Amino acid sequence: MTRNKVNYALIEDDTKRKFSYTKRLKGLLKKSDELKTLCDVEVSTVIYDPYRNELYAFPNNNVVRNTFIKIKELPTLDRSKKMMTREEFTMRRIKKLEEKLQKVHELMIKADDGEGSTSNAPQPIVESMLSSRDNFEGPMDPSPLLFSEMFPPMVP
Amino acid sequence: MTRNKVNYALIEDDTKRKFSYTKRLKGLLKKSDELKTLCDVEVSTVIYDPYRNELYAFPNNNVVRNTFIKIKELPTLDRSKKMMTREEFTMRRIKKLEEKLQKVHELMIKADDGEGSTSNAPQPIVESMLSSRDNFEGPMDPSPLLFSEMFPPMVP
């Protein structure tokens, strides 16, 4: 992300990926801690690393547990109403990306001319997929799963 | 965090805090998404904002749920390792889009021009906070807690 630009894709090289992982994990946790402190919100992060087959909870188990306890305590209606996913963020992002891509693509075509494209469609690609939730893997939850369902009473 | 140094403390001013929250939330999510994509780890974040009484699950409910499902399946994890969720599918598409955009963007920059930048003196600010883990919120775990410890066998 510096010295070289970030290539937004999996880092293939094992060593580099692990290295990057370590640094970025630290950075992410710092950021989440800052968010928590500066803005007084509760942030719980869980990371699953398939390479190490490890699962981490941040900032610690108590906070994570408290977060989920709070979740449980929220009135059901309110909870499901306020419960959001990044889907909207994602959609916005995708739209912007696609708009940008399209513009740039048009520019390229203008400036360039005939360059055989393999299969590049500078058109809404993912959008349709996202706009209708029903198109996914068949039976999808009609509504976000309530956390109380996700986390049944934790028996100590 | 720029223009002025970060004061590692609650932002008292409501407007500023909310503003900061919005920006930082966006940044945090971007970071977590990058971590996920670059290093191929699963990152689930839950944020509870007492001011808005809102609860967010990132990248979405399904991923968070899957993460926790994995917890339950820890002993027989390999089975679910390659399970591809709708979200992962989506993100793969996004990833491709962004790679494409990036390539084109680089081409544009090459053909266009560069940028100037300035940088200077490195100084520790919040750093100490992270370098010694004990400075966090009092009793912090000496190391990230493994989830299997956090959530002992949830099934009675």
Next chain:
DNA sequence: TGGACTATGTATAAGCA
């Protein structure tokens, strides 16, 4: 509110110890 902008602080990829 919700973008843009810009100056500056941060994060981090490579390099090196």
Next chain:
DNA sequence: TTGCTTATACATAGTCC
């Protein structure tokens, strides 16, 4: 590795719309 250092890319506080 495990950590520093450094050069650069990125994030973002303050500001103006």
